[in-house]
Amino acid sequence: MKQLFGARARLRWIHLILGGALSMPYFLLGSVFVGPFIGNQNVFTSASLQFAAFGVALPMATLTAFFPLVRPLSVGAVRALCGVPREGLADGPARSGPARVRTAGWFTLHLGLGGIISGMTLAVPPFAATLIILPLLTRLRDTPLALPEVFDHTWALALAPVAGVAILVALAACAALAGALLARWAPVLLGPTPADRLAAAERRAADLAVRNRLARELHDSVGHALSAVTLQAGAARRVLDSDVEFVREALTAIEETTRRTVGELDAVLGLLRQGEDSPGELPGPTLDVLDDLLARSGVKVTYAQDGGPAAQAPGPVSREAYRIVQEGLSNALRHGGAAPVSLRIALSGEELEIVMENPLPDRVPVVRPGGGRGLPGIAERATLLGGHAEAGPYGDVWRLTARLPVGGGGDAR
Incomplete structure (x- = not known):
């Protein structure tokens, strides 16, 4: 449980949410391009359209990551939140072409995983909380929120709290896995290049x-x-x-x-x-x-x-x-x-x-x-x-x- 809810896991979760917050301007800009292209001005009416806008947003984020100052900002966040040793990360702006490419790859990965985990963090806990308290609130049982087609039996209703807790644990596991993935790739993408070492x-x-x-x-x-x-x-x-x-x-x-x-x-x-x-x-x-x-x-x-x-x-x-x-x-x-x-x-x-x-x-x-x-x-x-x-x-x-x-x-x- 420490790997899911420990101090390091929580800090990495915050790091992912930070990536999600950074991805929002790109996502909104991507929705501007996707909406008129498919003849639908509001991409928030469909999950598929939202994923399409998110897919358009990531390449734009990649392009902006080629600015030299993106690397020191990313390195500072990784050192503070991901638990990566200081000697494994580069200091200063990315000056060479390979360093900028690696920084762009890291920035895209951070914003991509951060956007997904942030969306899950916003959507999953309210639903899981509803399942946990569903047996206690009879007024919710006949609403679409209670998924009557699933919980129409007494035994299913009794298992709703278990399902809610399992969903929260699954969310924590996804966040911990994504955080560990970023921590593992940080030295590879944000580590010093031969030119940095020289x-x-x-x-x-x-x-x-x-x-x-x-x-x-x-x-x-x-x-x-x-x-x-x-x-x-x-x-x-x-x-x-x-x-x-x-x-x-x-x-x-x-x-x-x-x-x-x-x-x-x-x-x-x-x-x-x-x-x-x-x-x-x-x-x-x-x-x-x-x-x-x-x-x-x-x-x-x-x-x-x-x-x-x-x-x-x-x-x-x-x-x-x-x-x-x-x-x-x-x-x-x-x-x-x-x-x-x-x-x-x-x-x-x-x-x-x-x-x-x-x-x-x-x-x-x-x-x-x-x-x-x-x-x-x-x-x-x-x-x-x-x-x-x-x-x-x-x-x-x-x-x-x-x-x-x-x-x-x-x-x-």
């Missing part, structure tokens, strides 16, 4: 790319600032009582570092507040302010430049190169402490090369929980520009090398 995959990939870009910006800017602040605060604590001037300089450096980092953090978070699927060029410093980065890095850096001025690199390359240098300095601070770092940047007509070296630490670095994202982030930045990066021990030093093409061969967004 579009969804592209949207997910674009969203993931945006999130990874924002994560890299936060990791490199905030991570570097925290590493520098930690080193400067630790050094100031050790000489707090013996070198007040050094402590003052360290606190000033901490203040400047945090102020700049808050500005960069606000810029990145501003993109999140915009709610854009794919923001354009991310804000951030470039190699124009590299000297300032090296001065406040918290570590001694020997900087050499070959070829043209590094600041003349194209904007996306210059921005990513700045972040690569920043992350390289952060790694040197985390693992090498105050050990000196050598940095060489060479700009030619084809690529920008970054080489950073610092002495290997005496002890194996402690792996931070959730850490280890810096070097993969550097590799991602280089790959997005069409270049590559690598890092690892080289003799007694740790070497980071990145080569970035300057001819616009990648996507630096």
Whole structure:
């Protein structure tokens, strides 16, 4: 009985009645065509004429279902009323030809079954109720409503309530069967096409790319600032009582570092507040302010430049190169402490090369929980520009090398 009168069966019944309500305008329009064609202006005088009008209405409904917005409306109704899993249905309007054809097939099926079940729902319950109460109301027994040719015997009259209940159960069974049929065909006709799956995959990939870009910006800017602040605060604590001037300089450096980092953090978070699927060029410093980065890095850096001025690199390359240098300095601070770092940047007509070296630490670095994202982030930045990066021990030093093409061969967004 749950399959006939349970919550899901009732919701599917409502879905069918909704289809019947949607079919009414088409049915009325179909009656306008059928009436004059057979010389009878009123099709409601005959059940056969009504079915003919309904048959004319369904093709008209099929044609209107080719509009793109029919699919999202149908999918919303199916998800709410038919109990079909969300992942089995497509999102968004039907754009391709096959998707529109399948949507039109679903719309026609929904309105066809809905119109039949809605008509039965309107006509059957009053008749069944009459049969149920027929033995109690003697005034109805001699009327055509009581079907005297059928219930003219006492035993037949006694079975009238049973027949009424059976008719109601049969109606519920028809509605449940039609609802189950629609639920079964919904993923087939309203499910994603290969083009829909490809579009969804592209949207997910674009969203993931945006999130990874924002994560890299936060990791490199905030991570570097925290590493520098930690080193400067630790050094100031050790000489707090013996070198007040050094402590003052360290606190000033901490203040400047945090102020700049808050500005960069606000810029990145501003993109999140915009709610854009794919923001354009991310804000951030470039190699124009590299000297300032090296001065406040918290570590001694020997900087050499070959070829043209590094600041003349194209904007996306210059921005990513700045972040690569920043992350390289952060790694040197985390693992090498105050050990000196050598940095060489060479700009030619084809690529920008970054080489950073610092002495290997005496002890194996402690792996931070959730850490280890810096070097993969550097590799991602280089790959997005069409270049590559690598890092690892080289003799007694740790070497980071990145080569970035300057001819616009990648996507630096």
